[in-house]
């Protein structure tokens with residue numbers, strides 16, 4: 741699997757919020773190993789305009805934000821800030837180790853009138869059987885909207 745978008749979450753956020761976050765400040769050592777530090781999570785959330793980089797939903801508090809590896813670690817993705825994105829619980833768990841193209845379909849389905857009624861695998865089966873579902877297949881990610889609008893995202 742590979743990244744299938746010309747833009748990445750880092751292109752659609754206010755990276756000035758992250759300039760002083762050196763690699764040693766991204767992680768915090770705990771008894772169970774390393775975790776993303778709260779200062780990093782807070783700054784990434786602020787840099788992402790307190791929204792999920794993918795679906796654009798508002799995330800109420802940095803404590804509720806998730807840090808997603810854009811290119812999954814299982815695919816060789818790094819821990820560099822450019823490979824990390826602020827995500828909501830839905831998008832982070834939906835993406836898992838999948839690609840952005842797979843996530844785009846899942847978010848588009850979730851945001852469609854049949855979201856929450858038809859699962860992604862059911863939707864794919866229905867589509868393959870010729871059913872036309874009311875899904876916006878080219879629905880842009882939030883970070884793509886921000887990047888296209890020069891950082892000044894307007895709803």
Ligand SMILES: [Zn+2]
Pocket residue numbers: 792793794795796797827828829830831832
């Ligand atoms: Zn999301």
